[in-house]
Amino acid sequence: MLVPKKEGDVRSKLNRFLRYLQVEKRGSQGTIEAYRLDVERELIPFLHQRDKFAVREVTKADIRAYLNYVATARGNCNATRARKLAAIKSFFNYPVENENSDRVDTVDVSKVG
Numbered sequence: 001m002l003v004p005k006k007e008g009d010v011r012s013k014l015n016r017f018l019r020y021l022q023v024e025k026r027g028s029q030g031t032i033e034a035y036r037l038d039v040e041r042e043l044i045p046f047l048h049q050r051d052k053f054a055v056r057e058v059t060k061a062d063i064r065a066y067l068n069y070v071a072t073a074r075g076n077c078n079a080t081r082a083r084k085l086a087a088i089k090s091f092f093n094y095p096v097e098n099e100n101s102d103r104v105d106t107v108d109v110s111k112v113g
Contacts, residue, residue, distance in 0.1 A: 009054035010044055017094045038087040042070070055092070063088060 018036055021027040027035075046066050052058050063085075070076040070084060 009056070010047065010052075010058075011040075013055055013094070014039055014044070014091065017091050020094060034083070035087040035090065038084045039091050042066075042084070043088060058092070 014036070017039075018032060021032050021035065043066055046069060047053075047058060047062060050062060050065070052062060066088075067081055067085060071081055076084070
């Protein structure tokens with residue numbers, strides 16, 4: 001279930017986030033897999049195209065651009081975009097809540113969407 005460590009801080013944090021969802025939050029396999037797909041297969045490659053490889057490099061503008069991309073280029077409906085945004089918010093809030101990081105190191109996605 002874990003993502004292989006290939007490059008950068010984003011994938012490392014994703015691995016810890018998925019383990020947290022599985023072990024501590026006891027999330028369903030379906031939810032964990034959906035979050036993994038949304039972040040690993042869609043968001044991370046999009047960010048890499050924008051030369052963003054670490055969580056601290058990601059901005060609200062990047063997240064908004066991603067949501068615009070999935071709406072226009074991929075044709076995702078509002079419900080799908082909302083699910084993706086929920087996964088993104090959960091992922092970016094995870095380091096703040098569980099790794100003693102501060103908001104300076106993470107993107108505040110609380111008002112994106």
